[in-house]
Amino acid sequence: MYFNIKSNVYHVGNVDWEIEHYQGFKYSTHRGSSYNAYLIEEEKTVLIDTVSEPFTDVFIKNLKNKIDLKKIDYIVINHGEKDHTGALPELMSYIPDTPIYCTKNCVKSLKGQYHKDWNFVVVKSGDTLSLGKKELTFVEMPMLHWPDSMACYLSQDNILFSNDAFGQHYASSALYNDEVDQCELFIECLKYYANILTPYNKLVTRKINEILSMNLDIDMICTSHGVIWRDNPTQIVELYLKWAENYKENQITILYDTMWDATRLMAEAIAKGLIQEDSEVRVKLLHLSKKDKNDVISEVFKSKAILVGSPTVNKGVLTSLASIFELIKSLGFKEKQAASFGSYGWSGENIKVLNEKLKESGFELVNDGLKIAWTPDKEGIESCMNFGREFAKSTKF
Ligand SMILES: Cc1cc2nc3c(=O)[nH]c(=O)nc-3n(C[C@H](O)[C@H](O)[C@H](O)COP(=O)(O)O)c2cc1C
Ligand SMILES: [Fe+2]
Ligand SMILES: [Fe+2]
Incomplete structure (x- = not known):
C-alpha cells in the first residue's frame, strides 16, 4: 500500500x-x-x-x-x-x-x-x-x-x-x-x-x-x-x-536489584522517606532485573535525581546494575544528582562500587551512600527513611 x-x-x-x-x-x-x-x-x-x-x-x-x-x-x-x-x-x-x-x-x-x-x-x-x-x-x-x-x-x-x-x-x-x-x-x-x-x-x-x-x-x-x-x-x-537542555522533571527514580530482599526493603523505606519530606516529588521504584532497560532509561531521563541500590556480591554489585550503568554512562546524562545504597554481609564493597559508577557516569553525588549489614531491622528501616528524607531535602527543586 x-x-x-x-x-x-x-x-x-x-x-x-x-x-x-x-x-x-x-x-x-x-x-x-x-x-x-x-x-x-x-x-x-x-x-x-x-x-x-x-x-x-x-x-x-x-x-x-x-x-x-x-x-x-x-x-x-x-x-x-x-x-x-x-x-x-x-x-x-x-x-x-x-x-x-x-x-x-x-x-x-x-x-x-x-x-x-x-x-x-x-x-x-x-x-x-x-x-x-x-x-x-x-x-x-x-x-x-x-x-x-x-x-x-x-x-x-x-x-x-x-x-x-x-x-x-x-x-x-x-x-x-x-x-x-x-x-x-x-x-x-x-x-x-x-x-x-x-x-x-x-x-x-x-x-x-x-x-x-x-x-x-x-x-x-x-x-x-x-x-x-x-x-x-x-x-x-x-x-x-x-x-536537549538536560531535561528533568520533579522525579526521583530508585533503581535497585536484590537477591534476598534486603536491598528491596531498603529501597522501599528510602522511598517512604522521600515522600515524607517532599509530598510533591514523584518517586518510582524500578527492580532492574524485572524492567526493560530502555524504559528504565526513559525514567532516568525524566529524573532530577536517582538512587541506585545493590547488595554486595563477590565484592562487587549485581550484574543488572553493572549493565544499566554501561548504558547510562554511554548516554552522558548531565545535571542529575544521585546516591547509592544496599545491603551486605561481610565485606560491603557495594557502595564504593556504585559511587564510582555514578561518578564516572557524570552524576553529582549528594552523600556517601548508605549500607546496612544483612536484613534491615527496625532501626535499619528508620535509617533508610532518614536517608530518604535527607536526599529529598538535598535534591529539592
Ligand atoms: C552469591 C553471593 C555472594 C555474596 N558476596 C558478598 C561479598 O563479597 N561481600 C559481602 O559483604 N557480602 C556478600 N554477600 C552477602 C549479601 O551481600 C547479603 O546477603 C545481603 O544482605 C543480600 O542483600 P539482598 O537481600 O538485597 O540480596 C553475598 C551473597 C551472595 C548470595
Ligand atoms: Fe532508523
Ligand atoms: Fe538510525
Whole structure:
C-alpha cells in the first residue's frame, strides 16, 4: 500500500507490527515500528530512503505497483543504517545506474555495509536537487544520530524529510500525528530521544537552531519511523529543544536489584522517606532485573535525581546494575544528582562500587551512600527513611 500525503508525495514505507527489539536487542519496541520511505513524482521522480531488509520483497512489490522502477531518476539516502537501506541492494539490482544522493559519510557507511560501488552523488548542506518546479535542499545532520545522517526539504510542499530525527518506534494504522493515541505517541517520542539522542544534546540544539534560522515554512515533518507530523508539526521540534537542555522533571527514580530482599526493603523505606519530606516529588521504584532497560532509561531521563541500590556480591554489585550503568554512562546524562545504597554481609564493597559508577557516569553525588549489614531491622528501616528524607531535602527543586 502507498499513500498520497501531499500533492505528488507518497508514503511508500512499511509498518512493522511485530518487531519487539530493534538493532539486535539494543532497543525494545513495545509498540512496533515503521520504516517510512517516500516517493516524490514531479518532473523528476525521487525515492527518499528505503526500508529494513525483511520488508524488501513487500517494499519492492509495492513500489512496482506505484511506478515503473526505471522511472526513478534519483534515490536520496538520508542515513545509511540498515533499517533504511536494507532493501537498497535488491532495489539497485533492478536500477543499478540510478544515482544515490547522500553525504560523504553515507557513501562510507553504505560501502562498508553492502560492499557495492553504486553511482553515488555526494551532497553537502545547502546543495539542491531540482525536480522541475520544485527542489530538494539537503541539510547535513552529523551525529544525529550517525556521522552520515542528513535531512532534506522539499520546496513549495514545505516538507522536511528528517529521517531518524523526530521519529518514534511506533506502529500504527494511521499515518499522522493527530490520528494516534497522544499518550502512546509521546511516551515513544521521549523514549526515542532519551535512548538515542541524549548523548548529542548540544548538537540537537545547534542543528535545530540552524534549521530554524533558515526560516523555512514547515507544513509537514516526514520522519523515517512512526507518524508524520502534520498537525502543529513543529511541536516535536520544540520538545526536542526542551529535552536537549538536560531535561528533568520533579522525579526521583530508585533503581535497585536484590537477591534476598534486603536491598528491596531498603529501597522501599528510602522511598517512604522521600515522600515524607517532599509530598510533591514523584518517586518510582524500578527492580532492574524485572524492567526493560530502555524504559528504565526513559525514567532516568525524566529524573532530577536517582538512587541506585545493590547488595554486595563477590565484592562487587549485581550484574543488572553493572549493565544499566554501561548504558547510562554511554548516554552522558548531565545535571542529575544521585546516591547509592544496599545491603551486605561481610565485606560491603557495594557502595564504593556504585559511587564510582555514578561518578564516572557524570552524576553529582549528594552523600556517601548508605549500607546496612544483612536484613534491615527496625532501626535499619528508620535509617533508610532518614536517608530518604535527607536526599529529598538535598535534591529539592
Ligand atoms: C552469591 C553471593 C555472594 C555474596 N558476596 C558478598 C561479598 O563479597 N561481600 C559481602 O559483604 N557480602 C556478600 N554477600 C552477602 C549479601 O551481600 C547479603 O546477603 C545481603 O544482605 C543480600 O542483600 P539482598 O537481600 O538485597 O540480596 C553475598 C551473597 C551472595 C548470595
Ligand atoms: Fe538510525
Ligand atoms: Fe532508523
